[in-house]
Amino acid sequence: MPGTDLSLLIDAALKAGDIATRYSGKEAKRWEKPDGAGPVTEADLAVNEMLEATLPAARPGYGWLSEETEDTTDRLTRSHVFVIDPIDGTRSFAQGSRTWAHSLAVCEDGIATAAVVYLPQRDMLFAAASGEGATLNGDPISVADIGTLADAEVLAAKPNLNSTHWRDGNVPDFGRAYRPSLAYRMALVAQGRFNGMLTLRPSWEWDIAAGDLIIREAGGLCTDRFGAPLRFNNPQPKLSGVVAGGKQFHTQISFALDPDSAGIPGH
Template sequence: MPATDLDLLVEAAKQAGDIACRYTGATARRWDKPDGTGPVTEADLAVNAMLEDKLQQARPDYGWLSEETEDTPDRLGRNRVFIIDPIDGTRSFAEGASTWAHSLAIAEAGEVIAAVIYLPQRQLLYSAAKGHGATCNGQPIQVSPVDDLSAAEVLAAKPSLVAQNWQNGTPPAFIRMHRPSLAYRLARVADGRFGAMLTLRPSWEWDIAAGALILQEAGGVITDRAGDRLRFNNAQPRLNGVVAGNPALHHAIITALAPAQTGPTGH
C-alpha cells in the first residue's frame, strides 16, 4: 500500500469535518431518498462532492463507491476502490446531535487496507492501515478484554433481540447499548469502550468498510451474521449483517445466532 494512502484519507476526513460543521444539522436542507432508504442533507452532498473531487484527483486509477454517488460497474474492474460514507448517521446530524461520522476506506482486491472514521464534533479521529495497528487521535487502541458475554456491553438495536434471530428463541444475556452510526459503533468497539456490536439487517459497505479494518487492527474479529469473512467492492454492495467484537465475544454471539431468516430481521 502506498505510504501516503492513509495520510490522504486523514486529510480528506478533516476537510469533510470542516465542511459538515458549517451546517447546522437541524436547519440543513433535507430530502428523503427514494424507496425509503433514508434521508440526505445538503451537508452530505457538499461533503461528497469535495471527497469525490479530492480523492479521485489524487488517485485517478482507484474506483469509487459512495452512498451519495450513483453507482456504476466501473469500480468492479479496479484493483483498488474508495468506499465512502460522507456522513454516517445522517438522521443524527439532521437532529443536531454529534454522533455522526465521516467514514473513508480504501479496499484492495476486496480487503480494506486503509481506513478513517472521523467524528468532528467529538474530536475523535480513528485510523488504521493494514498491518500497522489502529489509533484514535494518534494513540494506539485495543478491543475490550471482557470475555464473558453476560458482563459485556454490546451495541445492538432492539429488533436484533427478537426471538427468531437466536438459537432456541432466546437471545443471550448481555448489556444492550445503542449508537446511531454503524461506523461509530465499530470505532467504539475497536477502542474498547464496548465489547461487541451486531446488526442483522443487510448492511451497506460504506457503513462498514472503514470500521472493519480499524476493529481488526485493534485486535477484534468482524464477520457477517453467518460468521463468514467480509469482502468489499461487491457488485451489490451490501453485506449479510455484521457481528464484531473481541474474539471471545464475537464467537459467543455467532454461536448463539440462529440461521438468517428471509428478509431483514433486525437493525
C-alpha cells in the same frame, strides 16, 4: 501503499469535518431519498462533492463507491476502490446531534487496507492501515474482550434482540447500548468502550468498510452474521450484517445466533 492511502484519507476526513460543521444540522436542507432509502442533507452532498473531487484525483487508478454518488460498474474493474460514506448518521446530523461520522476506506481486491472514521464534533479520529494497528487521535487502541456473554456490553439496535434471531429463541443476557452511526459503533468497539456490536440486517458497504479494518487492526474479529470475512466492492454493495468484537465475544455471540434466521428483520 496503505500508509500513504491512510494519510490521504486523514487529510480528506479533516476537510470533510470542516465542511460539515459549517452547517447547522436542524437548519440544513433535507430530502428523503426514493424507495425509503432514508434522508440526505445538503451537508452530505457538499462533503461528497469535495471527496469525489479530491480522492480520485490523488489516485487516478482507484474506483469509487459512495452512498451519495450514483453507482456504476466501472469500480468493479479496479483493484483499489474508495468506499465512502460522506456522513454516516444523517438522521442524527439533521436532528442537531453530534453523533455522526465521516467513514472513509480504501479497499484492495475486496479487503479494506486503509480506513478513517472521524467525528468532528466529538474530536475523535479513528484510523487504521493494514499491519499498522488502529489509533484514536494518534494513540493506539485495542478491543476489550470478555469471559462470558453475560459480562458483555454490546452495541445493537433493539430489533436484534428479537428471539427469532437466536438459537432456540434464547436471547443472551448481555448489556445493550446504541449509537445511531454504524461506523461509530464499530469504532467504539475497536476503542474498547464496548465489547462488541452486531447488526443483523443487510448492511451497505460504505457504512462498515472503514470500521471493519479499524476493528481488525485493534485485535478484534469482524465478519458478517454468518461468520464470513467481510469483502467489499461487490456488484451489489451490501453485506449480510456485521458481528464484531473481541475473539471470545465473537465466538460466543456467533454460536448463540440462529443460523436459520436470515431474512428476519433486524437493525
